[in-house]
Amino acid sequence: MATPASQTLSRGIRILEILADGPGALSIDDVAAQLEVHRSIAYRLLRTLEDHRLVARDAAGLVALGPRMAALAAGVAHDLQAEALPELTTVANELGMTCFLGVLDGDECITLVSVEPRHAVASVAQRPGARHPVTVGAPGRAILAQLPDAEWPDAGAALHAQVEAVRAAGFATSHDEVIPTVRSVAVPLPLRGKRPAALAVVHVASGVSDAEIAARLQRSAATIREALGA
Numbered sequence: 369m370a371t372p373a374s375q376t377l378s379r380g381i382r383i384l385e386i387l388a389d390g391p392g393a394l395s396i397d398d399v400a401a402q403l404e405v406h407r408s409i410a411y412r413l414l415r416t417l418e419d420h421r422l423v424a425r426d427a428a429g430l431v432a433l434g435p436r437m438a439a440l441a442a443g444v445a446h447d448l449q450a451e452a453l454p455e456l457t458t459v460a461n462e463l464g465m466t467c468f469l470g471v472l473d474g475d476e477c478i479t480l481v482s483v484e485p486r487h488a489v490a491s492v493a494q495r496p497g498a499r500h501p502v503t504v505g506a507p508g509r510a511i512l513a514q515l516p517d518a519e520w521p522d523a524g525a526a527l528h529a530q531v532e533a534v535r536a537a538g539f540a541t542s543h544d545e546v547i548p549t550v551r552s553v554a555v556p557l558p559l560r561g562k563r564p565a566a567l568a569v570v571h572v573a574s575g576v577s578d579a580e581i582a583a584r585l586q587r588s589a590a591t592i593r594e595a596l597g598a
Contacts, residue, residue, distance in 0.1 A: 379403060380413050384433065387423060388497040393430035448562065449481050451595040455567075455588035456483040463581060465571040468494045470507035470554070472563045475521040476500060477508045480565075492550050492570045503527055506540040506554035510566035513540070514558050539582030540566075553581040557589045559596060567592070 386402050387394065394402075400410035414431055417423040421436035452469045460467040460483040468482035478499040484491045502508040503523050512520060512527075513534040534540040539555045546552070547570070554568035567589045569581060 506552040510554040
C-alpha cells in the first residue's frame with residue numbers, strides 16, 4: 369500500500385498532467401473530478417503547487433500550468449532542444465506546418481518542443497508535454513521503428529506491418545488518429561545514448577506530398593544528429 373506521502377506526490381504530479389493535457393485553464397472542481405478526489409483535497413494540492421509557481425490561478429479562479437513549469441521543461445534534454453529548435457523553426461516556416469520533436473516516455477510519445485509557422489493562415493497547435501500512446505500516430509510509429517519488437521508495448525500484427533513499412537520507407541504517416549482531421553508525417557531521429565525520438569509535422573491539408581515533407585524532415589534530422597555527434 370502506498371504511503372500518504374507518496375500518494376500526495378502522485379496526485380500532485382497527476383494534476384500537472386491533467387493541466388498539461390487539457391484544452392485550457394480548469395476550475396478546482398474540474399481538477400477534483402478528473403483526480404477523483406474531494407474538492408478540498410484538490411484545493412490543498414493546488415495551493416502547494418501554486419506556492420512553487422508550478423500552477424497559477426487567474427482572476428476567475430481557474431488554474432493552469434505556471435511559469436515555473438516552462439523553466440523546468442527547458443532543462444529536459446537541454447542539448448537536444450537547443451539543437452532541434454532552429455531546425456523545427458525552419459521547417460515550420462518553410463512548410464507552413466507545426467513542427468515538433470517527440471520522444472519516447474514509457475509507452476507514450478511525448479512532445480518535447482514544438483514550433484508553429486510564423487505566417488500560416490491556419491496551423492495545428494502541438495503543445496510541449498502533449499502525449500499519446502506510442503502505438504498510434506506517425507511519431508509513435510517512427511519511434512517504434514527504432515526499437516526491437518521485444519521492447520514494444522502489446523501490439524497486434526497490423527501495427528507490426530505498419531512499422532515495417534516505416535522502416536522500408538524511412539518515414540511514417542497518419543491521418544485522423546491522434547487528433548481528428550489532422551495529418552502527420554514523422555521521421556525517426558535515432559540519437560546515441562538518448563531515448564528514441566522522432567521529428568514530425570502536423571497539418572490539416574497541404575499541397576506538399578508526404579514524401580516531400582519527409583525528405584525535408586530527414587534533412588533536419590541529419591543536421592540535429594550531426595550537431596549532437598550522434
